Amino acid sequence: MRRTIFHIDVNSAYLSWEAVYRLDALGGRLDLREIPAAIGGDVSMRRGIVLAKSLPAKKYGVRTGESILEAKKKCPQLYLAPPNYRLYERCSQAFMEILREYTPVVEPYSIDEAFMDVTDSAAVFGEPIKLAHEIKDRIRRELGFTVNVGVSENKLLAKMASDFQKPDLVHTLFIEEIPQKMWPLPVEELFSVGRATGKKLRTLGITTIGELAAAEPQTIRHNLKKPGEQIWRYANGVDSSPVQPEALENKGYGNSTTIAFDVTDADTAKAVLLGLAETVAVRLRRHHVRAQQVSISIKDDQLRTVSHQKVLPAATNVTNEIYQAACTLFEERWDQKPIRLLGIYTSRISKEETARQMELFEQTDYEKWSRMDETVDAIRQKFGLDAIKRASFLLDSHKKLDHFYGSVSRKKKGVDYSKLHIE
Secondary structure (H helix, E strand, O other), X not given: OOOOEEEEXXXXXXXXXXXXXXXXXXXXXXXXHHOOEEEEOOHHHOOOEEEEEOHHHHOOOOOOOOEHHHHHHHOOOOEEEXXXXXXXXXXXXXXXXXXXXOOOOEEEEEOOEEEEEOOOOHHHHOOHHHHHHHHHHHHHHHHOOOEEEEEEOOHHHHHHHHOOOOOOOEEEOOXXXXXXXXXXXXXXXOOOOOHHHHHHHHHOOOOEHHHHHHOOHHHHHHHHOHHHHHHHHHHOOOOOOOOXXXXXXXXXXXXEEEEEEEEOOHHHHHHHHHHHHHHHHHHHXXXXXXXXXXXXXXXXXXXXXXXXXXXXXXXXXXHHHHHHHHHHHHHHHOOOOOEEEXXXXXXXXXXXXXXXXXXXXXXXXXXXXXXXXXXXXXXXXXXXXXXXXXXXXXXXXXXOXXXXXXXXXXXXXXXOHHHOOOO
């Protein structure tokens, strides 16, 4: 018996959740989903990135992930609302709870989408298409927002199906439907094919998913290396990955930040890297793991991005060690162009209980650094993130910088709606 997999995707999640809350809880009359509107960050801090947009905004060419300044150029009347992450977490939890009433095999894929294996649910809830409509309509009726449901026999095709026409629709994409529904699509619309990969494929004369599926797999591997094998299988609808009801362990930890001004000197850039190293290392320690590979990302004022990575002699979750590695990578890769964004990422994760391999002539007291990190973590846990900070952030030149860049705790702050004009 072939599997039946659903992919449930909330339509314009942040904006939909914000719209429903303003209408139902705050007595608003303006539905953000019906006007050119977007959820975005703080423009003054240059964190003004579009997190979600309405369909009317999409008609103006507004795209998720672009800066608010770019979106405003396309749509001067764009209505902007600040993100309320606490609200969105509650909405996501309510959404997931409904899905789990139909099957215990639910895999949250992100805050606003999930996979469901409903293969064994048909005997209770009826045939899959009918069940998909039931779930979709119930979410709209009880929670007030809409979702798309993709129905197929594997996760890849279910996700592809849910991205078809929106909103509030059910789409199928079974193996026999691939030639008609998926192969005519531009190759960039295949899951995991980004802009750079799409560009490489087009240089090979491959413009559609169907042309990729028909290509010789050896040719794709030769030009795209090992990832080429995966996207060739995806183009042919092949995916055997199971729906995972339990979250998998992180394969990497990282943070990045868009800086409020163009950074043109190394000292300031390194201070930002220190703030990022703090948050990345805290997450590693919180999950009781270490990382052996560190990489950095640098985006300049022309939005060009470069990255650089290195493998450490031993896995670590020590802030200073990650910071020093990041600084070394930065010095090797920075081309002196003004910096808009910096990021630190770690991988090659191992359990914390694994013993650290000491070097023969090692002079750094990593144990002392580790004890210091534990003490700082405890102080911040008890008194808040800003209760203790490194002295370098007290310098006049660094006072405008955040000593804890990319902090999830900061992002999860709510919104004071009393200070907003709710129409």
